[in-house]
Amino acid sequence: MRELRKTRFSMVFQHFGLLPHRNVIDNIAYSLEINGVKKAERHARANEVIELVGLQGFSNAYPEQLSGGMQQRVGLARALAVDPQVLFLDEPFSALDPLIRRDMQQEVIRLHHELGKTMVFITHDLSEAVKVGDRIAIMRDGAIVQIGTPEDLVAHPADEYVANFVRDIAKSHVLTLRYLARAPKAGEATDGPELSADMIIRDACSLIIADHRPIRVSDNGKALGVVSSDDVLRIISGVA
């Protein structure tokens, strides 16, 4: 287990867990230090991750001199320093205020794209999960209730619990046009603009507003049906 912890995976904590008596660079290098990496080498590696998380110029600062968001960047950098295969983030942003939280979520998404590491992100906030997660597992009483993409969960909740859980999520922010596509009604115009079925409903809104005709939804050239502005309004207002 200890070997695994040293090299294969690392964790980011809700309350950061930084060492108050060490500056940023030595905090980040700590995980290398306990692996017996030499000082010059571990500082070089620490400097790399410092740049990665955007902490340039802060390497000699002490945790108490940093804001919560900055401290969590240190936490991220520390977790990345050992180049783990899996990164566990245990409610990493729950202690941060909403604005900084949004920045940090973007940061995690960016790092995820740049590094391509597997990240397990634990949160109580479903909108955060929807935002950062590719696949979401909803757990209840220690067991997984449902695993799927955000769209799966919202569109087809496995049970009452999940349905309750996702009720407050704005469907238009999660679902794609595929979910709304239906056969055109009699007398409805079928010459509207064509959009991909994978487009999020919200992103289609501006086009739908600009054009009075229902839009045509297609999946790789295959027509799935149409979506009218009424359909969109209904989904946004939650009536549907």
Place this chain on the structure above:
Amino acid sequence: MQVRKPYLLLGSVALWILMGRLLQGKNTLQIATYENTPFTSFVGDRALELRGNRTESPAFIYIFNPIRGAIDGFVQLIRNLIAVPAPNSVIPIIGWLGVVGLIAFAVFATSQWRTALLSTSLLLACGALGMWQYTMDSIAMTLAAVLLSLAVGIPLGIWAGLSDRVLKILTPLLDLAQILPTLVYMAPIALIFMIGAASATIATMIYSIPICIRITSHAIRTLNQSPIEASESMGSTQKQTLTKVQIPMAKQMIVLGINQTVMAAVSFVVVAALIGAPGLGKPVIEALIIRNVGQGFVAGFAVVFLAILMDRSTSAAAKRQTSFIPPTAREIKRKRIILIGTGLLAAASVFISRTVLWAAIWPREIDISPQVARLANNATAWILDNLYIFTVGFKDLISYSILNPLEVQLSASPWYVTVAMIVALALIIGGLRTAILALVLAMAIVVSGLWYEAMLTLTQTIVGCFLTMIIGIALGIWTGRSDKAERVLRPFLDAGQTLPAFVYLVPMLGLFGPTRFTAIATGIVYAIPVVVKLVCEGIRAVPHSLIEAATAAGSSTRQIITKVQLPAAKKTILLATNQGLIYVLAVVVIGGFVGAGGLGYLVIVGNSKPELQGKGLIAGAAILLLGVIFDRIMQAGARRSA
């Protein structure tokens, strides 16, 4: 139908008084001070045998004697450094000027120049009182005991901080070491390690190590857990987490513990003069024995100065630093230049103190002790002449109203009547198990042959505790209800707790003469701070909502105190009474040799007269038994009332 406890208690007390009166003077077990019972002479013989074994028994040759040798050597090393002439020399390695320079430098380096100035003045004042060498001896003894305490206490404390099992094993031992009256363990230690610096150091360590262990383990236990968890998540070994995370984070609080350890050691080193500790305790004891209040004041002042010096110079280093940020490079450079400068000054003073005689040995001409002694004697005389009503009046009031009747009741009643009373008390308050324990312990005192003396000591302790509680609860309520009162009293309470109890004997001796009342008054002064602090805490812990509700219901202040705050704080007040009793007992027995008699006197006589050594040792044990009986009864009472 069940009879209510208070009536049961009152009934048994009435019966006890009645029986005591009827059978007064019978079976009191009184024996003369210089008389041995078969049991005491048996113990005395064993003690003599033990002494004889010092050069023969393997336990001594391989364990005790080497320990004594090592500690004696260590103390002697430090004493040679600052206090007594070094081998092949007529002066200590560092003369007085060098010591002043070094201490000033050390305090300046860890604190501010103001504290350094204060420390210097206090040191010089000790010298001016003609107490230079005694002061240096006390510092050397303190230093030796503290260094050894830290060397043992910090690792143990860390261990107890990490392991629940170790803490569980250590806690009762630490409790015992802290409440054990000083006099109880001094004599046995002296028996094994002989009278001298080694015994004094070990006795001091027993007193100061618990504080060090407790604070260190507390520091480890109360750390923010998330960095530790993070460190473990990265695969640190236990050792790595300890040395790289836990100890660095706990360092500040551990340093805080050093200050407390030093203060405990300082106050004990003075009392340890009874078993041969060199230092300021000696002149205090001498003055007390020859009843020379003026000389006692001179030495007492030096003790107080030394205590302030030690506190100020170590508390600055222990000041709770809230930040881990080190100073900037520029600040470091500036500080370094200043330190090099002052360091050179200190080095120069050491050099001078090694080359010039006036700087090596405190000049005889600078000695204001006769003037101070005269002043103190005059002041005492003035108080005795003019405030006669307050001193003698108070003494007589207490003596005739409670002290004498109680002493007659306890010491002149047949032993079985009082034993029955104690057991009844234990049964009503604590239940069957407590009663059985009380019976066994009380019978042990009876069998020891020192029942009569134990009753004298018990009388003084009860009266002292009674007065302590009256004053302590009043002050405790006051400080518990008013922040302002707490701010005003706090420094006095803190000072009262750090000063060695011994020095209080001096002014009390001046006021009340060589009587049991001096011992009682000293005990009261010593016990009041802890009682006030506990009661204050208890009052403050009463939920605010309770008081608001009572106020809303229209209660007067008196009603709030008597009907809400005191009942709600009942448990704390019972515990405070318990502490008060233990504290008073510990000091009352020390008062034994200013005329209070009782068990304490026997301990001290036993220390100096070989033929009474057995009696002294048993008297020490009897003090302990007495303490345990009442501690158990009160603890049980507090538990039941919860």
